[in-house]
Amino acid sequence: MIKESKLLDLDEIERVTLSHYENNAESFWQGTRDHDVSQNITAFLKALPKDKALDILDFGCGPGRDIYTFKSLGHKPVGLDGSERFCQMAEQYSGCAVLHQQFLKLELEENSFDGIFANASMFHIPSNELPRVLEQMHRSLRVGGILFSSNPRGNTEGWQGERYGHYMEIESSQRFLEQSGYKIVNHYYRPEGKPREQQPWLAIVSEAQ
């Protein structure tokens, strides 16, 4: 893969990537509904206040597996996804509101979330747009708000089939996060308990400064 985001039309990146999810919505749900992401949910909630129902944005929520979990734990999650079908599925499955928004055209209310949970979603944001999106997310967080992200790791950017992805290791992730006003609280690799070469996922908990 080459670093090609600057050469590509951003509308095209979102349109083609989202069409992939939209056209494979049912099989995506069947393939991921039982994924165990409890390690990520625990790491995210551990960094947040324990004594209140939290306003949580599930960024790129897909069909709603994790919004359902947050609601079951007594929190007040809201989903966000660019796939209309996923928004419908997530609303139906969780009973929570889901915003139909694209990552590159966000319209988020300022100071409205205690935490943003972005499980397997932010890698779809091209590198040249990432600072702008991270800053918008920052503005939607309350003081001391937490951003959780988990992404496939690497040092490449470009198309993989019908989906556009930007893959980073901890060093570049840290640079992007710090430049946009976040401080990393914790990071780890997944799946748990495997040698590093068998851990393709990088999870990061960071705090809005």
Ligand SMILES: C[S@@+](CC[C@H](N)C(=O)[O-])C[C@H]1O[C@@H](n2cnc3c(N)ncnc32)[C@H](O)[C@@H]1O
């Ligand atoms: C790999 S899925 C992860 C879904 C869910 N968070 C999970 O853990 O199962 C990526 C999600 O990001 C959404 N997505 C990808 N690009 C997007 C964009 N540009 N705007 C909004 N949503 C997008 C997809 O529709 C999909 O729901």
